[in-house]
Amino acid sequence: MQRDTQKHDLLKKLSKTTPSKIILFVMDGLGGLPIEGKTELEHATIPNLDSLAKNSVCGVVDPVSPGITPGSGPAHLGLFGCDPLQYEIGRGVLEASGINFPLEKDDLAVRINFATIDKEGKITDRRAGRISTEINAKLCEELNKINIESVKIFVKPVKEHRAVVVFRGKNLSEKISETDPQEIGALPLEPKPLSKEAEATAKIISKFASEAKKVLAPHHPANMLLLRGFSNPPHLPSFQETYHLNPAAIATYPMYRGLARLVGMKILDLKGSDIEDEIKALEENYKNHDFFFIHIKGTDSSGEDGDWKRKVQVIEKVDKFIPRILNLNPDVLIVTGDHSTPAILKSHSWHPVPILLYSPVCRVDDVTEFSENACGKGGLGRIPAIDIMPLALAHAQKLEKYGA
């Protein structure tokens, strides 16, 4: 048996339900690289996070393994204590979970991008001019009427040009090639089986794509769709069975809500999509759960845009809410990211992510500021993300002793 599977099984044996509360506060893409001599986090004025770091044990986290740049799926699996090398989550499943679609065990979920094609069928815009979510919803209604023998089809809007289609039937395989050629001026690709057992599924997908083309023809700029991220749901262990927790997730973006749902978290309703709305949801639901995953998207999107000043602003804004979180008096508060998104790279990266773990029973180190380099010298050292949950549970005193 794998060592990480062993560790996971051990946690399942040792975890116990207690009244103590854990908050896992995740700033997406938090880690950065120096611009004008300082990382985004170092540029930010964050008195509350610095003071928290001073009273915490700090470290840096490898989301998957040194050198590996994770997508959001593997990065969050790691944070949730599931080995990202063992479990894979496809884009289709992520999107479906994110819109609260009740996926069944054998479903095949696929991400749709509405696109624009010209008279020759060549792609002129892979995002259909980012149509509104309202138009998207109407198109999905029409696509929902497509009828293919032996499968049920559910087409659901996500946001702007993004939608999801779920096929329900027997032996639907995810081993299908994407139809998005990833370039302008090319024709959409035929969905092809990537293994023998996917041949029947590929025919269904192909049929769906050609029917969809007919349905969408009159709806320029969304006169075509591209299919990506064919995926069956992974069988992830839930927070309930593994950690005996009653977990809740607070996230504004569908994908992260989806990821949280896959491990059994209840997704809390938000009044809006501001950080303040997320903190309010935490406050209002604080008594109902013993674990909270809070996800902040702005640090990642600003990093992806290469806008380091905006990333600094998002971090500074988060800092202002730290006192409200501390007012709740959590037994464990962890602040970290799921991966780095340095603005100078405009993409996710492999660089480790700072982490602080605040708890009355943590061994406070002498880190005095919350930054990549300062945390690198902290008492946690350099740890893989899958070690975060055991550390959280331990500091919340939710783990029994192992062995006599």
Place this chain on the structure above:
Amino acid sequence: MQRDTQKHDLLKKLSKTTPSKIILFVMDGLGGLPIEGKTELEHATIPNLDSLAKNSVCGVVDPVSPGITPGSGPAHLGLFGCDPLQYEIGRGVLEASGINFPLEKDDLAVRINFATIDKEGKITDRRAGRISTEINAKLCEELNKINIESVKIFVKPVKEHRAVVVFRGKNLSEKISETDPQEIGALPLEPKPLSKEAEATAKIISKFASEAKKVLAPHHPANMLLLRGFSNPPHLPSFQETYHLNPAAIATYPMYRGLARLVGMKILDLKGSDIEDEIKALEENYKNHDFFFIHIKGTDSSGEDGDWKRKVQVIEKVDKFIPRILNLNPDVLIVTGDHSTPAILKSHSWHPVPILLYSPVCRVDDVTEFSENACGKGGLGRIPAIDIMPLALAHAQKLEKYGA
């Protein structure tokens, strides 16, 4: 499947060929222990390496695992990203590869040490007075004539008293005990099968040893040979298939050339055996490859000799060539060792080895000198050697993102 195997498979999936270039500069046995209050590296005046460290991310490396002292084989496997606990390379295979012998899959390679025996057959010198390589070559020619049914025999000189014999045939097993008793005054040992399936092979080896004794009898001081390191070639994944690299190796010693060849590196010709010759080979071949392994032997041999001042000199000499390496403008330059060889121990040791990774996209830490203790506080933390290649590839931006 083992986690390290999974990581290796993952790299194979994520690696892509790009124009960026990686230099892995290895000072053999680099790590040391304090003498007169400072390690060899701390005694050395190395302005260029210190300045490089200042602009790099630093750390320390466990070649295999904390506490494990590696031989050259496992130590280099780790550097090359192959789990040294999974793959073993025998001494015979190392020697054969080092002299460019085209080993076949089922060959059995064995290291020969020419030795001196007295009239009673007892060993008086395990190195035959370190005979010249020329005499060695002549002896090998004679030994080559030995004829044993069912196997082909290739005897090749290596250097001084060291040679190699390769047996080619069916079902040749490496499970044979060595004939070197490792002490003066003892008789050479009989080669014994260490497992059932090695019985036939043991007979062949025994025959070879007794024939060789007859052939060598008139050639005092090399009037006997000792056989060690029975080994079949390991099936190592190559740099080409795993990392999609076009790698080259620059090393003066046969064993390291052999190790590099085993993972698919092209061995570059050298005009001489000085560090300067190695740097020239790098410069002259720089445009032809995207990965360079450079091996410096002097740090290890001086450490093994217990000559700490010579080790300091070698390090200082290396330092002078750093600007020439930097002139090539590599995308990633890593400077490290394969293991420690503290002069006060006169042997390899288990102590972690300092590493610096220099790249425009590394997260520079606040280490300001290249030494064991300074690097220990660096941003890389303490990593196993098999994490070096993923980090090199990541910083050269040769890895795709993992997962959606």
